[in-house]
Amino acid sequence: MxxxxxxxxxxxxxxxxxxxxxxxxxxxxxxxxxxxxxxxxxxxxxxxxxxxxxxxxxxxxxxxxxxxxxxxxxxxxxxxxxxxxxxxxxxxxxxxxxxxxxxxxxxxxxxxxxxxxxxxxxxxxxxxxxxxxxxxxxxxxxxxxxxxxxNEKNLRGRIAYILLFFCNEIYHTEEYSLPVSRKEIAELIHMRTENVIRILSEFRKDKIIEIEGKLIRVLEKDKLQQIADFG
Amino acid sequence: MxxxxxxxxxxxxxxxxxxxxxxxxxxxxxxxxxxxxxxxxxxxxxxxxxxxxxxxxxxxxxxxxxxxxxxxxxxxxxxxxxxxxxxxxxxxxxxxxxxxxxxxxxxxxxxxxxxxxxxxxxxxxxxxxxxxxxxxxxxxxxxxxxxxxxNEKNLRGRIAYILLFFCNEIYHTEEYSLPVSRKEIAELIHMRTENVIRILSEFRKDKIIEIEGKLIRVLEKDKLQQIADFG
DNA sequence: TATCAATTTTGATATTTATCATATGGTATA
DNA sequence: TATACCATATGATAAATATCAAAATTGATA
Structure with a gap:
């Protein structure tokens, strides 16, 4: 300080x-x-x-x-x-x-x-x-x-939601550095750290996002939105 | 009205x-x-x-x-x-x-x-x-x-929590008539109606509460508190 | 009263999520 | 440098929860 x-x-x-x-x-x-x-x-x-x-x-x-x-x-x-x-x-x-x-x-x-x-x-x-x-x-x-x-979303939906939150509400760009650890994401959207990591990896494998450590690049925003809405 | x-x-x-x-x-x-x-x-x-x-x-x-x-x-x-x-x-x-x-x-x-x-x-x-x-x-x-x-409780803990809520915060007595349906309880504590009913039945079988329709009689308040805290 | 609809209940099963184990790489620290 | 400690990562498995189905009960209504 x-x-x-x-x-x-x-x-x-x-x-x-x-x-x-x-x-x-x-x-x-x-x-x-x-x-x-x-x-x-x-x-x-x-x-x-x-x-x-x-x-x-x-x-x-x-x-x-x-x-x-x-x-x-x-x-x-x-x-x-x-x-x-x-x-x-x-x-x-x-x-x-x-x-x-x-x-x-x-x-x-x-x-x-x-x-x-x-x-x-x-x-x-x-x-x-x-x-x-x-x-x-x-x-x-x-x-x-x-x-x-x-609350009403399943785990995939929550991850999609929070990725879009940083995208739309905080950084206003599809490429950003996560300001929080995986553990903190878990604490924010009520799930376990392992599952945060697992689902981020899934999204990466599905080519919806790219991940380099804290750096997130959203490739398929529409798909992410769909997962957030219905997943 | x-x-x-x-x-x-x-x-x-x-x-x-x-x-x-x-x-x-x-x-x-x-x-x-x-x-x-x-x-x-x-x-x-x-x-x-x-x-x-x-x-x-x-x-x-x-x-x-x-x-x-x-x-x-x-x-x-x-x-x-x-x-x-x-x-x-x-x-x-x-x-x-x-x-x-x-x-x-x-x-x-x-x-x-x-x-x-x-x-x-x-x-x-x-x-x-x-x-x-x-x-x-x-x-x-x-x-x-x-x-x-x-959020941090499992389903049994949530049911215990809400029963104690009505008991301690609303009616100030161990025997009260639920003002809401099982479905509404589910909507309040984020679970499914069937599981609300199932866990209420469990508590009844374990002689922690008695149930007559909407009427709830809390028999073992301490046990309920324990379930709310650690269950 | 008879009928329909909604609620409550229970059981069986499927799905989701958590837990446990293990590994790797990075970073701080003695 | 060696050590310990996190964060990240992945797989296997266990536990929790949701879903589906069917029946009993209750309540409202014609």
Missing amino acids: KLIRDINDCKTCAYKSYLFSNLQPEDLSRVNISRIEKEFLPGEHIVRQGDKIASFMYLRKGLLKLSREMEDGKNQIISIARPLDFIGLLSVFSESYYHFSITAIENSTLCFIDLSLMKEIIRKDGIFALKLLENMSNVNEMIMSSWLSI | KLIRDINDCKTCAYKSYLFSNLQPEDLSRVNISRIEKEFLPGEHIVRQGDKIASFMYLRKGLLKLSREMEDGKNQIISIARPLDFIGLLSVFSESYYHFSITAIENSTLCFIDLSLMKEIIRKDGIFALKLLENMSNVNEMIMSSWLSI
């Missing part, structure tokens, strides 16, 4: 518009003063399950995973989060402690804003609060939808 | 305190004037997937199910909702249309408050908005936690 100062002023931040656009100038300026900018490397924890929630977080750049460690020691990945996903909204306003860990899976830059300041602004500024409510709704709808989709 | 007027004034509503307690008197009075009270019988739809969201809803009494119909026609039950679960919060503030259906599974009473009025009050009253944010966080944390729990 590295403290940085990439953005000089919230006023010029490209992501401002999605959340802070309607904030009163004086409030935005207070946010700007209080905020801390941090850069994380892949694998670095941003928060750990059980940590006290003290900041409102804001992913500016990069990719994160949210995961929960279960009583039996097994891990489940709740979601992959991009900028604008506002994953920090998940439980900031209700819980004192995080019920999940957040880990960078790519070089990631986050802004940390003191939580009590945020709450103060919310209390004062209902329009901003409504914006937060909308964003929180969206985050939840997104996570739930993907869970429901994954 | 029946229009009723069980409560004369929001001021005297027992559930007011959980959400509307800090509302300004004049706002509470506007809510009181605008609100519509409705009673639903088991099986009646309150909203349907695809309906336009026009109201903020508030479960006063009863039990609901949230479910989503998937593209392939299969149903998944997202959650069971009690009073105070504020299930209406799930996507009211972001989406124009419901992404799920809500159905009564017991006699249920709901208050409907015009959504534009609610938004107006939120914009004006940040403290109320913060309360909503907290509640929304709680709803989501609850739903996610139960999903994660269910």
Whole structure:
């Protein structure tokens, strides 16, 4: 983790518009003063399950995973989060402690804003609060939808789904480097590591994808879509 | 569905305190004037997937199910909702249309408050908005936690989990009438109807529970808990 | 009451998925 | 350099779960 100062002023931040656009100038300026900018490397924890929630977080750049460690020691990945996903909204306003860990899976830059300041602004500024409510709704709808989709698919369908997810939602290209291990894919779509590997190999043999370590090249997107939909 | 007027004034509503307690008197009075009270019988739809969201809803009494119909026609039950679960919060503030259906599974009473009025009050009253944010966080944390729990269990564990859920969270007694069919249990914990029935029969044979149609009597709660935890 | 449809039930069987074993290559570490 | 530890990979097998079929029961309805 590295403290940085990439953005000089919230006023010029490209992501401002999605959340802070309607904030009163004086409030935005207070946010700007209080905020801390941090850069994380892949694998670095941003928060750990059980940590006290003290900041409102804001992913500016990069990719994160949210995961929960279960009583039996097994891990489940709740979601992959991009900028604008506002994953920090998940439980900031209700819980004192995080019920999940957040880990960078790519070089990631986050802004940390003191939580009590945020709450103060919310209390004062209902329009901003409504914006937060909308964003929180969206985050939840997104996570739930993907869970429901994954649940109804068999293993081949899940692998196809997640390959297309990285393709369409994250990298917007047919060739990309997986930001997660096979084991993490397994934790994300509820299957065993061996089966993740096995089915990826199947897809390779069927010439639907090419694999070089973490590098994935989607050759037959339509076929992958079919497998995701009906497989 | 029946229009009723069980409560004369929001001021005297027992559930007011959980959400509307800090509302300004004049706002509470506007809510009181605008609100519509409705009673639903088991099986009646309150909203349907695809309906336009026009109201903020508030479960006063009863039990609901949230479910989503998937593209392939299969149903998944997202959650069971009690009073105070504020299930209406799930996507009211972001989406124009419901992404799920809500159905009564017991006699249920709901208050409907015009959504534009609610938004107006939120914009004006940040403290109320913060309360909503907290509640929304709680709803989501609850739903996610139960999903994660269910996901890591085998079928016997899931059945034990759901029996204990009704026992501990809903009815607070060891003897209760299931508010859902075997098929709906299957849709809720991601398994097949036949296996729900089969495992319930197993538990009956092992004298862990007694079954008379919808009536469940939990005989060995500890054993059920063990199966839920480790089975 | 008679009839139809849906739900519950059980058994047999097929399919899917997990588990176990083993091997290989890479990477960090002493 | 040697060692240990992961991640990836593949095969064989076991276990879990779904599917198919058929019957009994219940509930709704004409």
